[in-house]
Amino acid sequence: MSTYRIASIPGDGIGVDVTAEARRVLDRAGELHGFGLEWTEFDWSCERYTKTGRMMPEDGIERLRPFDGIFLGAVGFPGVADHVSLWGLLIPIRRAFAQYVNLRPVRLLPGTTSVLAGRGADELEMVIVRENTEGEYSQIGGRHNPGQPNEFALQESIFTRVGVERIVRFAFELARTRSHRVTSATKSNGIIHTMPFWDEVFAEVAAEYPDVHSEQTHIDALAARMVQYPDRLDVVVGSNLFGDILSDLAAAVTGGLGMAPSGNVNPPGEFPSMFEAVHGSAPDIAGQGIANPVAQILAGAMMLDHLGEKAAAAAVNAAVEQVLAAGEVATPDLGGKSTSTELGAAITAALA
Ligand code: NAD
Ligand code: IPM
Ligand code: MN
The missing domain is CATH 3.40.718.10 (Isopropylmalate Dehydrogenase)
Structure with missing residues (x-):
């Protein structure tokens, strides 16, 4: 045994x-x-x-x-x-x-009190693949000029090529065992260094998986979609912070x-x-x-x-x-x- x-x-x-x-x-x-x-x-x-x-x-x-x-x-x-x-x-x-x-x-589990309760389980069956060791969760930065009018706080994010590539690859491999769809959540219109970098790596990896449908979305629009049309999502990949937020949202729509x-x-x-x-x-x-x-x-x-x-x-x-x-x-x-x-x-x- x-x-x-x-x-x-x-x-x-x-x-x-x-x-x-x-x-x-x-x-x-x-x-x-x-x-x-x-x-x-x-x-x-x-x-x-x-x-x-x-x-x-x-x-x-x-x-x-x-x-x-x-x-x-x-x-x-x-x-x-x-x-x-x-x-x-x-x-x-x-x-x-x-x-x-x-x-x-x-x-979507039975017995839930969510906004989607009563809809078929097939309508909501997704998985958030959250990057878990880098990104926005970093100790780099600090507090400056405490108590002064020009006080400020700085918080750096770190996205390494190795780190982004391995999580994106994991998402594509997982999609091959499911519905062959991967959605990436970024915010490249507002966050101009890290997020376009993520999109670039995502596109490179996606090219290696021609059998998997891939799409890059902005996280704000994705959040709305997750509530209105959750059946259009399957594997959702995102950074540490975005994956964190999306996973509570996804939990809420399936019952809390x-x-x-x-x-x-x-x-x-x-x-x-x-x-x-x-x-x-x-x-x-x-x-x-x-x-x-x-x-x-x-x-x-x-x-x-x-x-x-x-x-x-x-x-x-x-x-x-x-x-x-x-x-x-x-x-x-x-x-x-x-x-x-x-x-x-x-x-x-x-x-x-
Ligand atoms: P939370 O998830 O603890 O609670 C949010 C809300 O959901 C609360 O109203 C709570 O009552 C409800 N809820 C959560 N789990 C429930 C359950 N199993 N059954 C019924 N209701 C449930 O989030 P929070 O309030 O933001 O955080 C509380 C503390 O937990 C903070 O210190 C936070 O940092 C920490 N936290 C730890 C982890 C972790 O260890 N993995 C994860 C999230 C938050
Ligand atoms: C989670 C939690 C943690 C996270 C917090 C408590 C640091 O929210 O596991 O989802 O953001 O990773
Ligand atoms: Mn969380």
Whole structure:
């Protein structure tokens, strides 16, 4: 029997609730499909920062390196500045392990309360391929002339040829396994150095994939299209910031942040990949036991798929769909009154 070693970092707020639910579902999937998950839990969080001044220990990255996968809840909570908590944990992990693909599949699931609810699942089945290690997320820049009338802040973006090319290529390869369509999101009419560069690299790579239909769009127009005509999109590739924004938008049109999973993937498999929900720690509902665990459970299914446990991953996806379609157990974001634990338990039961 295979046993996978997984590092679990529940993090902050609802991250703690949803990872607990997801772990129960994944453990049961392992029992039913003949593999084991050996969890090691790390208490890396804003609470830890408050006590020790660090989100994770100095050798945190080294401790994660031997694992087969990393399962992250959410990081960030009022009391610790977001740029401190996120640059102290999430972003360093993505970079240290060259998780340059942030894969964010979006599907219209049954039981949603979204603007598109009731339309066919085939109308919305896309995947955001977000560049995950460079771009607008950079530490280059600074604050100048504090308190003066001429005070200003500078923030640089970095787009390397290697970085853009590999994410765009990933999107085209993925499109070959799907509907052979790739849409690139840039803003080359306003951002005059980095974005035209991205478009140029995109066009070069597109030329190598004559069987894939490619289009370059402006992100503002794309955002509107994602709501009005989502069926015209399949693989959407964008920079770190644009992919971030588009993935919350895509989640919202398919039923909300409680339903959207993501994988921070190191494609060569040289380093561990990390799976998490798209959403954050939701301080507004933290501690109430009512967070929707579906996004984290689906992130768990992505992790099983990545580990090669395809049948178990498919079974988890099917169990989620079955429970959502029945509509009897639903958290408040889905219009119901159930708790996170009730929904997690219903999905676990549906696995059998
Ligand atoms: P958020 O995603 O935490 O919450 C946005 C809204 O969606 C809130 O109203 C929340 O209640 C709701 N929501 C989110 N997930 C839900 C779920 N599973 N079930 C039901 N409702 C849900 O975004 P935010 O408020 O901008 O961020 C809160 C904190 O989380 C910040 O510190 C932010 O930096 C951090 N964050 C972390 C990650 C991560 O670790 N990957 C991702 C996003 C935000
Ligand atoms: C996400 C989050 C993070 C990001 C934040 C918390 C830094 O929004 O994973 O989508 O922007 O990458
Ligand atoms: Mn985000």
